Amino acid sequence: MSNAETSAATDARTPPVAVWQILEKLKGQDLLDWRLAEVKDRASIEERNLDIGIPFGWYPLLLSSELQVGEVKPLRYFSQDLAIWRGEDGKVRMLDAYCKHLGAHMGHGGKVHGNLLECPFHAWRYDGDEAVVKDVPYARNIPPQVKRKCTRNWHITEANRFIWAWYHPQDVAPLFEVAVLPEASDPAWTDYEVHEWNVWGSLQNMAENGVDVAHFRFIHGTANVPLGELRWGEWGRGADVKAKMGTPWGEVDGCISYDTMGPGQSWTRFTGISETLLVACLAPVELDHVHVRFCFTQPTTSRSPVAGRAMRDHPASSSSMTVTSFRAAFRLTTSFASGGPFGCAAIGTGADAFKPAARSYPRPPNAS
Numbered sequence: 610m611s612n613a614e615t616s617a618a619t620d621a622r623t624p625p626v627a628v629w630q631i632l633e634k635l636k637g638q639d640l641l642d643w644r645l646a647e648v649k650d651r652a653s654i655e656e657r658n659l660d661i662g663i664p665f666g667w668y669p670l671l672l673s674s675e676l677q678v679g680e681v682k683p684l685r686y687f688s689q690d691l692a693i694w695r696g697e698d699g700k701v702r703m704l705d706a707y708c709k710h711l712g713a714h715m716g717h718g719g720k721v722h723g724n725l726l727e728c729p730f731h732a733w734r735y736d737g738d739e740a741v742v743k744d745v746p747y748a749r750n751i752p753p754q755v756k757r758k759c760t761r762n763w764h765i766t767e768a769n770r771f772i773w774a775w776y777h778p779q780d781v782a783p784l785f786e787v788a789v790l791p792e793a794s795d796p797a798w799t800d801y802e803v804h805e806w807n808v809w810g811s812l813q814n815m816a817e818n819g820v821d822v823a824h825f826r827f828i829h830g831t832a833n834v835p836l837g838e839l840r841w842g843e844w845g846r847g848a849d850v851k852a853k854m855g856t857p858w859g860e861v862d863g864c865i866s867y868d869t870m871g872p873g874q875s876w877t878r879f880t881g882i883s884e885t886l887l888v889a890c891l892a893p894v895e896l897d898h899v900h901v902r903f904c905f906t907q908p909t910t911s912r913s914p915v916a917g918r919a920m921r922d923h924p925a926s927s928s929s930m931t932v933t934s935f936r937a938a939f940r941l942t943t944s945f946a947s948g949g950p951f952g953c954a955a956i957g958t959g960a961d962a963f964k965p966a967a968r969s970y971p972r973p974p975n976a977s
Contacts, residue, residue, distance in 0.1 A: 688895050866878045
C-alpha cells in the first residue's frame with residue numbers, strides 16, 4: 610500500500626466514498642426518516658430480475674418486547690397480510706390475516722380471548738395452533754368448513770430477544786432451528802441499540818454482499834481489502850475477515866467474524882477495534898422490499914469510547930452501502946449487461962443458487 614493510501618486509511622471514520630458526503634448532511638430524525646423512506650419511481654420487479662421467490666427459513670418479525678400478553682398486531686411479510694398475537698399463556702401465535710367468515714382483517718381491531726384470536730367483525734375465535742375456529746359466540750354450531758384447518762398457521766419461536774416465523778412456500782415444517790446467541794440474553798451485555806432500514810431490493814442482493822470482501826475498503830473504510838476464511842454448514846455459511854482497522858490512534862488488527870443460519874438470520878462479532886455483537890435481522894416484505902434491523906450489543910464492563918464510536922459509525926457505513934447497492938443500482942439497471950442488478954441475470958450463476966427450488970444454503974461441492 611502506498612504512503613498516500615496508508616495516510617488516507619488512518620482514521621476509519623473518514624468517509625471513503627462520495628455518498629458519505631450526502632449522508633453526513635442528514636442528522637437526527639431526517640436520517641432516520643431517510644432510512645425508512647420508500648424509493649419512488651423504481652423499476653419493476655421483473656425489470657430488476659427479482660421475481661425469483663422468497664427463500665425458506667426463519668425470519669425475525671418483531672422484538673419480543675414489542676408484543677405484550679393480550680396484544681394483537683397486523684403485519685405484512687412474505688407478500689402476505691398477517692395477524693400476530695400473544696395469548697394469556699405468553700405464547701406467540703400467527704395466522705393469515707383475513708377471517709374466513711366475511712374477510713375482516715383480524716390484525717386491525719382483533720382481540721385476544723384467552724389464547725384465541727377474536728375477529729373484530731363477528732367475534733369468531735381462532736385457535737392459532739390448529740388453525741380452526743373454536744367458537745362463534747352467537748351460534749349453536751360452528752360451520753364445518755372452519756371446524757377443520759381453514760387457514761395457514763405459522764411456526765413461531767422466540768430467541769435472541771426476537772419473535773421468529775418460519776416461511777416455506779409449500780408450508781413445509783421447519784428444517785432447522787434459529788441459532789441461539791448467548792450474548793443476546795446475557796445480562797453482562799448491553800440492551801440492543803437498534804438501527805432500522807427499509808431496503809428496496811431483494812434478500813439475494815444482501816446475501817451476496819456477505820461474501821463480497823472487496824467492498825469493505827471502499828464502503829466501510831478498512832485500510833486494505835480484507836482476507837476472508839470461509840466456512841460452510843448445512844444451512845448456513847460464515848467467514849472470519851481479518852483487516853487493518855483505522856482509528857485516530859493508528860491502525861489496529863481487527864477481525865470481523867460473521868455467520869448466518871438460513872437467509873433471515875445473520876450475526877457478526879467484531880474484535881480488535883471493539884468487542885461488539887451485531888445481530889442482523891432481515892425479513893422480506895415483498896420481492897423487492899426487505900425490512901432490516903441491525904441490533905448492536907457490547908459487554909457492559911468493557912464499553913469504550915472507540916467501541917461507542919464504532920457502533921455509531923457502522924450504521925452510517927451501512928447506510929452508504931444501502932445507497933450504492935440498493936438505491937442507485939435500481940435506477941441504473943440499463944448499465945448492466947442483462948438489465949439486472951447485482952447477482953441476477955447480469956452475473957449468471959450467482960442467481961441460480963437462489964432459485965425457489967433451492968432456497969437453503971447448501972454446502973458447495975468443493976467446500977472444505
